[in-house]
Amino acid sequence: MHKKYHKSDIIAMGQELIRTQGYHNTGINDILTACRIPKGSFYNFFASKEDFGRQVLEAYGNQQWNYLDDILGDTADSPLTRLQKYYRMTIEGNQRESFKNGCMLNNLSLEIGGLNEVLAQEADVQFNLWIQRISQCIQEGQDVGEIRKDYTAYELAEYLHMSFNGGLGRSKIQRHAMGTERVFDMTFKFLQGM
Amino acid sequence: MHKKYHKSDIIAMGQELIRTQGYHNTGINDILTACRIPKGSFYNFFASKEDFGRQVLEAYGNQQWNYLDDILGDTADSPLTRLQKYYRMTIEGNQRESFKNGCMLNNLSLEIGGLNEVLAQEADVQFNLWIQRISQCIQEGQDVGEIRKDYTAYELAEYLHMSFNGGLGRSKIQRHAMGTERVFDMTFKFLQGM
DNA sequence: TCTTTATTAGACCATTCGGTCTAATAATCA
DNA sequence: TGATTATTAGACCGAATGGTCTAATAAAGA
Numbered sequence: 001m002h003k004k005y006h007k008s009d010i011i012a013m014g015q016e017l018i019r020t021q022g023y024h025n026t027g028i029n030d031i032l033t034a035c036r037i038p039k040g041s042f043y044n045f046f047a048s049k050e051d052f053g054r055q056v057l058e059a060y061g062n063q064q065w066n067y068l069d070d071i072l073g074d075t076a077d078s079p080l081t082r083l084q085k086y087y088r089m090t091i092e093g094n095q096r097e098s099f100k101n102g103c104m105l106n107n108l109s110l111e112i113g114g115l116n117e118v119l120a121q122e123a124d125v126q127f128n129l130w131i132q133r134i135s136q137c138i139q140e141g142q143d144v145g146e147i148r149k150d151y152t153a154y155e156l157a158e159y160l161h162m163s164f165n166g167g168l169g170r171s172k173i174q175r176h177a178m179g180t181e182r183v184f185d186m187t188f189k190f191l192q193g194m
Numbered sequence: 195m196h197k198k199y200h201k202s203d204i205i206a207m208g209q210e211l212i213r214t215q216g217y218h219n220t221g222i223n224d225i226l227t228a229c230r231i232p233k234g235s236f237y238n239f240f241a242s243k244e245d246f247g248r249q250v251l252e253a254y255g256n257q258q259w260n261y262l263d264d265i266l267g268d269t270a271d272s273p274l275t276r277l278q279k280y281y282r283m284t285i286e287g288n289q290r291e292s293f294k295n296g297c298m299l300n301n302l303s304l305e306i307g308g309l310n311e312v313l314a315q316e317a318d319v320q321f322n323l324w325i326q327r328i329s330q331c332i333q334e335g336q337d338v339g340e341i342r343k344d345y346t347a348y349e350l351a352e353y354l355h356m357s358f359n360g361g362l363g364r365s366k367i368q369r370h371a372m373g374t375e376r377v378f379d380m381t382f383k384f385l386q387g388m
Numbered sequence: 389t390c391t392t393t394a395t396t397a398g399a400c401c402a403t404t405c406g407g408t409c410t411a412a413t414a415a416t417c418a
Numbered sequence: 419t420g421a422t423t424a425t426t427a428g429a430c431c432g433a434a435t436g437g438t439c440t441a442a443t444a445a446a447g448a
Contacts, residue, residue, distance in 0.1 A: 003415095004426070022305055024218035028406060038427045039407085045425095049406065100308035106363055110304045111216055113366035114294030124367045151380070158364070159357075159380045162373055166360025169300055170352070172307035173314045173321065179356055186345070186353045190384045198396065222436060232397045233437085239395095243436065389448100396443070404435065413426070418419100 005037050007045045008059075015056045019104040023053055023112050023119075053112075054122045060104050061126025068130060072137040079141035083134070084188060087164060091180050099171040099180075105130075106165045131157050138191070148193035156191060163187045199231050201239045202253075209250045213298040217247055217306050217313075247306075248316045254298050255320025262324060266331040273335035277328070278382060281358060285374050293365040293374075299324075300359045325351045332385070342387035350385055357381045 013034050017026045028049060032039055046052040071086045072079075094102060101107075105123055113120045135157035141147035147156065163183050170179030207229050211220045222243060226233055240246040265280045266273075288296060295301075299317055307314045329351035335341035341350065357377050364373030 003424090021309065022218060024216060025309070027404070029404070039429095040409090040427055041425070043407075102304065102308070107304045109363045109367045110296065110301045113363070114296070115215065115219070120367045120369075127364065127367065155376060155380075158373070158376055162360035162364050162377055163353075163357040163381075164360065165363055166356040166358065166377075169303045169307070169359055170321065170356050173303045173318045175314075179352070182349065182352055183356055183360075186349075186384065187357075190380065197394090221434070223434070233399095234397055234439090235395070237437075392445100392447080394443100394445075397441085399439090399441105401438070402435100403437105405433075406431105408431070409429090411427085411429105414424080416421100416423075418421080 005035070005041050005045075010035050010037065010042065010045060011052075011056055011059045014052060015060050015104065018053070018056055019060070019107070020101050023108055028052075050116065050118055053108075053116075053119055057105070057108065057119060057122045057126060061122075061129060064103075064105070065126075065129055065133060068133050072133060078146060079137050079144060080146040080188075080191070083137055083141070083160070083191075084184075087160075087184055090164075091177060091184065094168065094171065094180065095177055098175050099168070099177065100175065102168045102172055103165065106168055131161060134161060141191075147191050150193075160187050160191065199229070199235050199239075204229050204231065204236065204239060205246075205250055205253045208246060209254050209298065212247070212250055213254070213301070214295050217302055244310065244312055247302075247310075247313055251299070251302065251313060251316045251320060255316075255323060258297075258299070259320075259323055259327060262327050266327060272340060273331050273338060274340040274382075274386070277331055277335070277354070277385075278378075281354075281378055284358075285371060285378065288362065288365065288374065289371055292369050293362070293371070294369065296362045296366055297359065300362055321355075325355060328355060335385075341385050344387075354381050354385065 010031065014026070014031050017030055017034060021030075028039070028042060031052075032042060042052075046055065068086060071089065072082050074082060077085060090103075105126055108119065109123050109127070113123060131154070135154045138147055138156050138160070139153035142149050142153055147153075151159075164180065164187065167180040167183030171177060204225065208220070208225050211224055211228060215224075222233070222236060225246075226236060236246075240249065262280060265283070266276050268276060271279060284297075299320055302313065303317050303321070307317060325348070329348045332341055332350050332354075333347035336343050336347055341347075345353075358374065358381065361374040361377030365371060
């Protein structure tokens with residue numbers, strides 16, 4: 001069937017708007033205007049703004065998971081190098097935007113995590129999937145002796161990613177890489193038991 | 195002069211609303227209703243919502259700085275113990291709210307840090323003041339040999355606080371202490387060179 | 389005292405909010 | 419084919435948005 005508009009396009013546009021402007025600061029009309037679709041089509045695809053937000057979060061999570069998997073799955077590099085490559089590339093991506101946006105999952109966790117159960121749960125699901133993927137690579141690093149073994153791979157993965165998110169917040173108000181760089185440096189030191 | 199309403203009361207109420215609901219999700223009318231003041235009085239004290247937000251951020255920063263200074267200045271405990279006490283108490287405070295709110299400075303950094311220059315700068319100022327206070331205590335810990343010396347006190351202070359903020363985000367979507375506890379545990383291990 | 393300024397008070401403004409509704413159209417299935 | 423369903427289209431809804439305006443009142447300074 002030939003549809004004029006596609007749900008995935010609306011989600012992609014909404015993802016970009018919410019990532020850069022926030023959830024409460026992005027109105028349905030912003031999305032309609034950006035996609036040039038009538039309101040009826042939007043509400044044909046999505047039950048509510050909350051439902052839309054949930055699907056945006058899910059799509060973002062999947063998309064970033066694939067990106068993560070691409071880098072961490074490239075066994076040309078050692079496990080630790082792959083992890084460093086991922087966060088290095090994330091810093092560079094944010095650098096290009098002057099750290100103004102950051103990670104949508106991280107942003108929405110703080111903006112709506114305490115207010116909306118549905119969105120908080122979706123964020124948690126996606127976050128856990130990332131951590132699992134990172135954990136797998138850390139386990140490989142532990143197996144080859146690159147990463148300390150006095151913590152489980154999962155614990156270290158959580159720590160690594162949470163710390164990095166904290167750095168992104170600082171970089172956002174400073175519009176500067178310092179926060180994320182500091183966290184990058186020290187957390188990887190810790191992972192290596194240094 | 196006898197004033198019916200006081201700016202500080204409005205700021206205190208707005209602080210609570212913004213901390214729990216976010217900046218964009220809190221309307222001027224929410225504040226007026228909560229304080230039972232007419233709109234004219236609000237705009238007599240504040241030039242705009244942005245101006246109000248800036249002053250709320252400033253007041254929150256000062257308030258939390260005093261709390262921080264109280265604990266870190268109590269030389270009955272060792273420097274490291276004082277630092278642990280501060281973050282331990284912060285975890286407990288958040289626990290009481292099921293981690294639904296978190297730190298207003300951290301929340302607003304992500305919500306408006308990339309959108310509003312004025313608020314981002316105020317957040318940065320307050321953040322830096324906290325880091326300086328924490329840094330001072332870390333320096334004391336380094337002096338007595340409790341804390342590693344291969345990084346400056348300031349670098350370690352930034353790392354400690356940024357990591358903790360990252361943990362708060364995770365705890366917020368999980369409504370659980372795990373994120374902050376994990377970060378607490380590992381970051382303090384790192385500070386001790388373990 | 390008189391003048392000036394700060395404060396209180398809330399009606400009012402245009403705009404935007406998320407969401408509903410009806411009607412027309414297009415595609416699918418029986 | 420005819421009936422059914424999905425989609426497009428946008429006018430419309432009440433409520434809320436940040437902000438302005440005028441008027442009344444209270445306090446301070448000359």
